[in-house]
Amino acid sequence: MVGTASSILQFKLDLRDLIIRRCRFEDIGGVIYVNRKTLPENYNEYLFLSMYRIFGDIFYVAIDRNTGRVIGYCMNKMEENTKSFFSRGVVTKGHVFSLGVLKEYRRRGIATALLALSMDKMYRKGCSEIFLEVRVSNKPAQKLYYKFNYRVVARVPRYYADGEDAYIMATLREDSEDIVKHVIEKISEMGVVVD
Ligand code: COA
Numbered sequence: 001m002v003g004t005a006s007s008i009l010q011f012k013l014d015l016r017d018l019i020i021r022r023c024r025f026e027d028i029g030g031v032i033y034v035n036r037k038t039l040p041e042n043y044n045e046y047l048f049l050s051m052y053r054i055f056g057d058i059f060y061v062a063i064d065r066n067t068g069r070v071i072g073y074c075m076n077k078m079e080e081n082t083k084s085f086f087s088r089g090v091v092t093k094g095h096v097f098s099l100g101v102l103k104e105y106r107r108r109g110i111a112t113a114l115l116a117l118s119m120d121k122m123y124r125k126g127c128s129e130i131f132l133e134v135r136v137s138n139k140p141a142q143k144l145y146y147k148f149n150y151r152v153v154a155r156v157p158r159y160y161a162d163g164e165d166a167y168i169m170a171t172l173r174e175d176s177e178d179i180v181k182h183v184i185e186k187i188s189e190m191g192v193v194v195d
Pocket of ligand 1: 107109139
């Protein structure tokens with residue numbers, strides 16, 4: 001399914017008083033704080049620092065201009081020479097590794113903006129598909145991913161430490177690029193993206 005006008009029109013973006021930019025070294029503490037507040041999958045500091053060191057150019061944060069604090073992040077990685085979810089071939093995949101937005105900032109389009117920037121960068125760096133894992137119970141996050149034309153490609157039993165299954169959701173570049181570009185255009189007009 002391609003990004004239709006109707007799916008594009010459903011994006012709501014209220015990004016007032018925010019800066020959205022690539023993660024900097026000094027943001028890592030804030031990212032860890034948001035991760036602990038928003039997700040049960042809490043990695044150690046070393047993991048965040050490694051992701052920043054290796055994949056810093058595809059790691060985005062949202063900052064509240066009034067407080068200077070990180071209030072959301074999208075941490076990603078790229079995987080080369082891996083099996084495609086959509087064909088028999090071997091491809092470069094983007095992996096949305098961890099995404100979170102503090103509760104009091106939700107439903108303003110912040111995750112939409114962070115995800116769009118991340119996907120855009122991963123496509124520009126050569127990914128032909130992007131995937132992620134999501135709890136089968138996490139309907140809010142799944143709704144967000146469906147808007148970007150992700151679809152469920154697999155279910156992994158007991159993927160999470162507490163025994164819950166994961167869906168693997170994935171999208172092809174040609175199925176989501178138009179949507180990503182549309183969101184990027186909208187957020188660029190708002191002047192919230194620094195780099
Ligand atoms: N209920 C239903 N749909 C929801 C939703 C909710 N609570 N939250 C987001 N969505 C869907 C909606 O379609 C929404 O569009 P709408 O507001 O126009 O209806 C769309 O996603 C975009 O939402 P957005 O405002 O960009 O998301 P957000 O900034 O509120 O962040 C999460 C969404 C999932 C990142 C946030 O709820 C969160 O941090 N959750 C805990 C961590 C988590 O689940 N991370 C993802 C793990 S895979």
